[in-house]
Amino acid sequence: MFKSTELYAFCCYSPIPCMDLLAQLSSRQLLVVTGKGGVGKTAVSAVLGRIFAARGKRVLVVEVDPRENLHQMLGMPPTGGDILPAGSRLWVQNLKPRQVLDSVVRERLKLELLVRRVLASPVYHHFVDGAPGLTELAILGHALRLVRGIDKSAPQLDLVILDAPATGHGVRLLASPRLVSEVIRHGAFAVMAGELAEMIADPARCGILAVTQAEEMPVQEVLEMRQALRSQVEKDPEALVVNGLYPPAPEPAGTGEDDELVSLWRRRRLLNERELERLGTEWLGPRLELPQLAMDRGPALTAALQTCLERAAEARAWT
């Protein structure tokens, strides 16, 4: 049995065309989209949601950020924490981790009077704030319950795309089951942590997608993030999306000087190329490139990026 990274190393450097990367990603139950803030994680998550839904999967895109952005990419009103339909077979949710923890309390503690007292108690609040990894565990646990269909009020799903919080570049999120297992050794959270650690370790069920931009800081950070994932989660991202690329610039004119625009264009593109080259030597896994488009954030941009990503994946498969 190949691990997914080995399989890629095998197919991408052989004359046999790569298996369709997007099909592979869409076969996961949980896909965690990681990266530094501001590189376009949320846009990539929305685009993937649309692609997988169009391919017949039932997909939920979950955003964990108190300032909602995801709905804008899909031309919807803010979700306010609910799971809302965003198209055929596609749903979105802005998740408040506290909701999930509170619902665990509700389930375990069936007496309404006690539930209210626990939820109102400062002890509970401090505990939830302070217990290491608990919030992150709740986010992952929410995804697991949904793909298992435990929550009957939620739609039946094949796949959850998790737009990871920018803090710790998503490593903290993925490492939380292990952390919690070390701190909490029995009880409901310990069981949940064990199941989640197993799911994350399983290459068939859980994939990680890294997003970056081809600039010095983001590339440096994505390489450091991979290192942290290797040591804390023992897992590599399955693919890397390089977002926001400037278009290739024209050759310098032989005689006259460039105008200001062309000169800025060329220098920005050069910066991109330098970083792509660095990724070429340091990131051997599959890589998809997305252009910077001249469009405001919104459904039109998301649709355009979908076309570009599908095309990039197709081009990869045959080269």
Next chain:
Amino acid sequence: MDLISGGLIADAQPLTIVVGSGGVGKTTLAAAMGVLAARSGRDTLVMTFDPSLRLKDALGVGEEAREREVKVSFQAPGSLYASLLDARITFDRLVERYAPDDASRRRILGNRFYQHLSGSLGGILEYMAVERLYEVAAEGRFRQVILDTPPTRQALDFLEAPARIVGFLDSGALRVALKGWFDEEGHLTMAARLGPLGRQAERFLDNVVGLDLLRDMAEFFQAFAPLFEGFRERAQAVEELLRSRRTRFIVVSGPGEERIPDTLFFSRRLEQAGYHLGPTIVNRVHPSFQVQGAPPAADPCRPTGWELLTWLGERDRRGLAALAALVSRRQPLIAVPLLPGEPTDLPSLEALGRLVEERLGEWSRRFAKGAEEEG
């Protein structure tokens, strides 16, 4: 107003905190200000989190900067130091300072809950950053201290974190709640005084989180108890320092309209909460270009550079205009253009610092002229 006469480096405000969303260039701007301050003859410290490798190289600091301030090799009238913030090391240092004796110090540092807590409690990095700022300010070694803040998506987290951490450590509720549960050996005692409710809650807790965690937490809070007083006083002093006239906040924003709500929200919150705002810097603004007759791209996934840069320039112009219309006229708002490449050595950092200073000067002259015309 001090700000207008003071320029980018102001002696009346020796402490600068650079805040903003992730990925807007805070670290580079903080380093650029540090270089400028040292150049102008002030002994300066730049405290930062996760600078890029090249910026670390440019400043000449490595891992040793996590333990102490490292001198940057830079020929200038003032000296320039840099340090990397590390939550765990700062927390350990605090425990060492406030622990009444060796035994309590060892009890805390060896506690399993503390070991996880000190690396992963939300907001701890932010708290330790201001804590370190306080320490450095108290030592008085530097005339200018510039603190680059952690890359929070929500810049507001930075201000709320200290209160959360102190609230957590200072949590009488947890201490009291956990106190009766375990005896000296860490065995569970029946929380009889809580009555049936207590026993049920206890069963519930064991069922959900397990008693191991609670035991570790109880031990931690008991061990930490003698430190609370020192900690609380310290936290108050830190808070006072942040609100004092000696400290100013510089808000850095990315260009483009979608960044404005964040920037505006954060500046207003800072002001309302009584912090002192320095200039607001909109970073990496694309220049405006007028291009006529450039053909549109045939392929939507490959816009031409003419199309793209014209659009980016227009987007950033709209963003700046919208922000300028929303902030007070007295609030310095400056646009720093997108540079051809990120500054990654001392001369290019200094050039960036000078550019920001120049823009601030232009703003001041415009402001003075406007005030004169009105008066």
